[in-house]
Amino acid sequence: MLERLFQLEAHNTTVRTEVIAGITTFLTMAYILFVNPPMLAETGMDLGAVFVATCLAGVIGSLIMGLLANYPIALAPGMGLNAFFTYTVVLTMGYSWQVALGAVFLSGLIFFAMSLFKVREWIINSIPLPLRSAISAGIGLFLALIALKNAGIVVANPATLVGLGDLSQPGPILAVLGFMVIVALVYRQVTGAVMIGILLVTGLSILMGLSSLDGIVSLPPSLMPTLLQLDIAGALDVGLVSVIFAFLFVDLFDTSGTLIGVAQRAGLMDEKGQMPKLGKALLADSTATMAGACMGTSTTTSFVESAAGVAAGGRTGLTACVVAALFLLSLFFAPLAAAIPAYATAPALFFVAVLMTEGLAKIDWQDLTVSAPVVVAALTMPLTFSIANGIAFGFISWTAIKLLAGRHRDLNPALWILSILFVIKLGFFP
Numbered sequence: 001m002l003e004r005l006f007q008l009e010a011h012n013t014t015v016r017t018e019v020i021a022g023i024t025t026f027l028t029m030a031y032i033l034f035v036n037p038p039m040l041a042e043t044g045m046d047l048g049a050v051f052v053a054t055c056l057a058g059v060i061g062s063l064i065m066g067l068l069a070n071y072p073i074a075l076a077p078g079m080g081l082n083a084f085f086t087y088t089v090v091l092t093m094g095y096s097w098q099v100a101l102g103a104v105f106l107s108g109l110i111f112f113a114m115s116l117f118k119v120r121e122w123i124i125n126s127i128p129l130p131l132r133s134a135i136s137a138g139i140g141l142f143l144a145l146i147a148l149k150n151a152g153i154v155v156a157n158p159a160t161l162v163g164l165g166d167l168s169q170p171g172p173i174l175a176v177l178g179f180m181v182i183v184a185l186v187y188r189q190v191t192g193a194v195m196i197g198i199l200l201v202t203g204l205s206i207l208m209g210l211s212s213l214d215g216i217v218s219l220p221p222s223l224m225p226t227l228l229q230l231d232i233a234g235a236l237d238v239g240l241v242s243v244i245f246a247f248l249f250v251d252l253f254d255t256s257g258t259l260i261g262v263a264q265r266a267g268l269m270d271e272k273g274q275m276p277k278l279g280k281a282l283l284a285d286s287t288a289t290m291a292g293a294c295m296g297t298s299t300t301t302s303f304v305e306s307a308a309g310v311a312a313g314g315r316t317g318l319t320a321c322v323v324a325a326l327f328l329l330s331l332f333f334a335p336l337a338a339a340i341p342a343y344a345t346a347p348a349l350f351f352v353a354v355l356m357t358e359g360l361a362k363i364d365w366q367d368l369t370v371s372a373p374v375v376v377a378a379l380t381m382p383l384t385f386s387i388a389n390g391i392a393f394g395f396i397s398w399t400a401i402k403l404l405a406g407r408h409r410d411l412n413p414a415l416w417i418l419s420i421l422f423v424i425k426l427g428f429f430p
Helices: 001-007 014-027 031-039 047-069 080-088 096-118 120-126 128-150 170-187 193-207 238-266 280-293 308-311 317-338 342-364 368-384 387-404 414-429
Strands: 075-077 154-157 161-164 301-302
Touching: 001 161, 001 308, 001 317, 001 368, 014 193, 014 308, 014 317, 031 075, 031 080, 031 193, 031 317, 031 342, 047 280, 047 301, 047 317, 075 280, 080 128, 080 154, 080 387, 096 238, 096 280, 096 317, 120 414, 128 154, 128 170, 128 317, 128 368, 128 387, 161 414, 170 193, 193 342, 238 280, 238 301, 238 308, 238 387, 238 414, 280 301, 280 387, 308 317, 387 414
Parallel strands: none
Antiparallel strands: 075 301, 154 161
16 A cells, blocks of 8 residues: 555655654654744744644645655744744734734635646746845844744843843753754754754753643643634735735745755656656645644744655655654643743754855855845844845845846846835835
């Protein structure tokens, strides 16, 4: 049955190899189970329900990817967009979490339609690579600021906006220790390094009496507090257009980049350098996003950590299905997730930030018409506490600078249209 479903022999792999690859992938991305629920719970969502939704989104997304596209790529609620969901859409813009879930659903629905009608290629090819790198780096800096805040290292200061926290407190000290451990373990290629760092800080916190552990295993919490609570009608508010676009835009490029990168490492590209089942993979991603929103979590996306499973030999959808089974098993570990303090997940956030800023190395810093918009986009995300604002400023500055510099030939219709729409949005619907 497994041979018929996943064509193991054709991909030169075995069931044992695929299972090991699935376990490897899960261990590298399982930190999302500890990071996502407390972050979304800051919006007022039920912590236990979000934990269940996070697990089930990983189950559904990875299963669809494995069975429909037969790719060794796992899915779960993505980093960056969960922070945007919480800190920008709900806590800054003032929308309810129900409306924010509605926006996530609509972005997934648009993504689904784009995948069906193959609009994706036109959009991706229209956006300059430096601008895409800037958006990724900006999200990384956004996550870094949140991580430093959660760790107590950066605090509010009425005179200077931000300032240094009290580093004599155990929270900041443990967070710094956790980050150093994660980086060192990743450098040593230890599987599950991020999760080990989170659990180490949590264990020390419990031993020091700073947090409590009320068990490790239990029956899954109820999903009812968030199940089908999304407000789609409220998400159709004109002020949320840029929010929906930000959810869509980031998911589109994040997913496409991850799929192509992992597929290249796995040798799954055809002779033309294209993914044979890219459309099915994108359908899996968009379907998982809509399902996740219905259950109560932010955008579900393909995880670049799937590359760890590929390195372990994963070549088929069986790897993704193994990840789905482990996410299902994780439903019974809710008490452990509830015991993890914010300063224990802060190192994971900061580490992801480090990875996301690496795209800046590919920028042509000698060309000011490229480097200036890149810096604008990357810095306005954390400083305005909004991914949507960073994307908007990036597009507007790219188009305006190229035009004023006499480089209008570098612009295409998509850049013109998006820049004009962003000017209208910022000018009339801030």
